[in-house]
Amino acid sequence: MGDGMGVGMEDERDRIDPYALWLYAKAGMGSKWIRRLYSHGGLQTAGQLFDMTEKECEDLCGAAYAESAGEVGKGTAEKAAGRLKAAIRAGTAQRREEAAERLRRMGIRFVTMEDRLYPERLRNIPDPPFGLYYRGCLPSDDRPSVAVIGARGATRYGIQQARIFSGTLAAAGVQIVSGLAVGVDGAAEEEALYCGGASFGVLGCGVDVCYPERNRRIYERMCAGEHGSGVLSEFPPGEQPKRNYFPARNRLISGLADILLVCEARAQSGTQITADHALDQGRDIFAVPGRNIDALSEGCNRLIRQGAGIAICPQDLLGHFFGSGAGEESQPEEGDPQKQDPESGEAGNGGVELRLADPVQQALFESLDAADLQEMDALREKMEENLGRGVSIREAGAVMSKLMLLGYAQEPCSGYYCRAIEKGAGKR
Amino acid sequence: MPEFSRTTLDLLRQPLEEREIRITRNYGTYRFPARFLLVGAGNPCPCGYYPDLNRCRCSEKERRRYRQHLSGPLMDRMDMRIHVRVTGVEEMQAGAAAGPSRSEAVRKRVEAAAERQLYRYRGAGIRFNAELDAEGTERWCRLNAEGERCMRDLCGRSTVSARGYHRILRIARTIADLDGAEEIRTEDLMEAFRLRGTE
Numbered sequence: 241m242g243d244g245m246g247v248g249m250e251d252e253r254d255r256i257d258p259y260a261l262w263l264y265a266k267a268g269m270g271s272k273w274i275r276r277l278y279s280h281g282g283l284q285t286a287g288q289l290f291d292m293t294e295k296e297c298e299d300l301c302g303a304a305y306a307e308s309a310g311e312v313g314k315g316t317a318e319k320a321a322g323r324l325k326a327a328i329r330a331g332t333a334q335r336r337e338e339a340a341e342r343l344r345r346m347g348i349r350f351v352t353m354e355d356r357l358y359p360e361r362l363r364n365i366p367d368p369p370f371g372l373y374y375r376g377c378l379p380s381d382d383r384p385s386v387a388v389i390g391a392r393g394a395t396r397y398g399i400q401q402a403r404i405f406s407g408t409l410a411a412a413g414v415q416i417v418s419g420l421a422v423g424v425d426g427a428a429e430e431e432a433l434y435c436g437g438a439s440f441g442v443l444g445c446g447v448d449v450c451y452p453e454r455n456r457r458i459y460e461r462m463c464a465g466e467h468g469s470g471v472l473s474e475f476p477p478g479e480q481p482k483r484n485y486f487p488a489r490n491r492l493i494s495g496l497a498d499i500l501l502v503c504e505a506r507a508q509s510g511t512q513i514t515a516d517h518a519l520d521q522g523r524d525i526f527a528v529p530g531r532n533i534d535a536l537s538e539g540c541n542r543l544i545r546q547g548a549g550i551a552i553c554p555q556d557l558l559g560h561f562f563g564s565g566a567g568e569e570s571q572p573e574e575g576d577p578q579k580q581d582p583e584s585g586e587a588g589n590g591g592v593e594l595r596l597a598d599p600v601q602q603a604l605f606e607s608l609d610a611a612d613l614q615e616m617d618a619l620r621e622k623m624e625e626n627l628g629r630g631v632s633i634r635e636a637g638a639v640m641s642k643l644m645l646l647g648y649a650q651e652p653c654s655g656y657y658c659r660a661i662e663k664g665a666g667k668r
Numbered sequence: 669m670p671e672f673s674r675t676t677l678d679l680l681r682q683p684l685e686e687r688e689i690r691i692t693r694n695y696g697t698y699r700f701p702a703r704f705l706l707v708g709a710g711n712p713c714p715c716g717y718y719p720d721l722n723r724c725r726c727s728e729k730e731r732r733r734y735r736q737h738l739s740g741p742l743m744d745r746m747d748m749r750i751h752v753r754v755t756g757v758e759e760m761q762a763g764a765a766a767g768p769s770r771s772e773a774v775r776k777r778v779e780a781a782a783e784r785q786l787y788r789y790r791g792a793g794i795r796f797n798a799e800l801d802a803e804g805t806e807r808w809c810r811l812n813a814e815g816e817r818c819m820r821d822l823c824g825r826s827t828v829s830a831r832g833y834h835r836i837l838r839i840a841r842t843i844a845d846l847d848g849a850e851e852i853r854t855e856d857l858m859e860a861f862r863l864r865g866t867e
Contacts, residue, residue, distance in 0.1 A: 393728065395721045422728065535722050613719055615753045634859060641858040645821050651866050653712065653719045655751015 258336035259286035264371035369474035376470030385415035387497035390424025398504030408554035410437025445481035494518035505539030613656035749865035
């Protein structure tokens, strides 16, 4: 599991506390109850549970469950105590070691709240998971981290924005957290890796289950710890994804971040749930604004209206971490591309403002939009306006082919054209 | 076209490429000539609104499954894969008022191009550019140095099969014929490439 962490750290991360693992995996007890047991019993390690007598166990469970007298009945406390005792009895030294060894063989690491390495950010959320399975690395407490999320059925705009933000942030040393889902999540994770940054995916299934299958390439690179990346889950290995696991998983995505960035979202969506978690956890939320007629920008625009920060360019978030010195980009004047340095000018996030030598090519390039898809005929009409003369569909087609050859335009869908957004947009 | 099953559509592969249908039985092989012009149409997704994501609610999976009815090898045999845009009401009304004048000019160009091709292939057993096989294409659709460079650039950026390469050359040859040009020029190649389209 090669990655960039220091040598001394290697041993610590590969260590698995077999008691804690057995407790988390076999006692049939959620994180909330485990935490209660710890606090009531004044426990430091899970091993102490295994040293207790049966009576002590029952008393401890009773005390812990009594704390929530209104929430659960006495019967529940007794059943839980029963399960706990059964688990402890079954957890012989040999079986515990085997369980830990199984994880090691699958290349899965395990960390609990007892450990120093447990992500500090998660300790402070309302319902932290007692244990985390992971492959690769854990997010560092010392570096800033941003969760980039958005719709699965994102538009080109959402994907583009996810790439731009994620890439630029990652290149500046910010850790990117997401859910490895199709759409915005996957694009953000991939771009972060591409720009040499650490990317973390939290799954709604076991860490050994690659879901969705589509993102396997990125999943594998993150499992390998590329650039210090990792894949995490609170669910046991082998657990298949289920619908109701995802809201729970979303709280970890926002929990591992300092800022939540929403790139694109419908009004009612899973993304909104994650935003709610972020609010509960006291995280800052930023959203990328969109056109008020786009269904997929409705969620974002609403968040902004409700007080979320507006994310117009990555500097908006970078400034949050590194102070206002982190490049205050003044937005250039509309329609005055001459002011831009043709090598590196940025006009918002729309891409480089170019000045092409051939006026006909320039006319077409100006008609193209960075994210909006347009048909050839509409573009032809705009060219006519820009050039002040008639343009045949044939001529427009030829120029379009030329622009595509040069890499300034692309045809992402048959008959529809837009400006080309190269990979590594964040590197600019 | 995507409304047909994939197996049905794939039956077109042989006649599209070889201009005949061969049926083999124990006692021999029958060859049926099948020289035809295929014009197909299809929607980009089951609901038809893609890529307007404000109206298209098809999932990516549905869209992909729909598109997969047109297999890669089948689409590779299509010379032109173009997008037809929605005609606005004003256009339809204007078209009706304008009358059939433009068709006449087009017909003359097509007839002239056809004559040129008939003359070119006299005695060779074929009539039109479309009937050229790979060898014939190499012979009759030769490019100059600039043209070859253009094709290298165009085909380098995307994955064009050998079959695709030859089809582009034949289309370019026809475009040049329609223009009355002797040689295939780079703008003919670019237009042919554009008409071939993506996927």
